[in-house]
Amino acid sequence: MSGLQITTNSPGETEQLGSILGSLLSPGSFLALRGDLGGGKTCLTRGVVASLAPQSTHLVASPTYAIMNCYPGSIPVYHFDFYRLTGDDDIAELGFEEFFYGDGVCIVEWSERLVELMPSDVLTLLFEYSEGDRRLITITSSGQKYDVVLEQLSGRL
Secondary structure, three states: OOEEEEEEOOHHHHHHHHHHHHOOOOOOOEEEEEEOOOOOHHHHHHHHHHHHOHHHHHHOOOOOOOOEEEEOOOOOEEEEEOOOOOOHHHHHHOOHHHHOOOOOEEEEEOHHHOOOOOOOOOEEEEEEEOOOOOEEEEEEEOOHHHHHHHHHHHHHO
């Protein structure tokens, strides 16, 4: 399986999807999030954090101005927002690349800012507005590791 489309009907459902997805992730996982402002990326991240670092769930907020938030837990979650960055040079200069292959889960909003620094094995989530609070979330895999995650996610929905 290399792709899956899911419709959520509310921010709560988007967060619940993130929680299910988070339960399937392991250290070194990389989620590349794409979509417009207000598309649900931070809601999904809150769900992932609820699953992996529940004591930090209340801290989840969009890191647009901080660029990175770290949520400690049994598996730490590194939440990046590259909206204000222009590309690989900015990201490399700030030293974020070292987190991409570490002991935690990386969630990157505005991942399209990564070009050369994007890991080869990622799970990409594209958030699109439907109507009202509904979101169409297209999840694609770029490697065998995430093909397995997609299959497991599909079975749990």
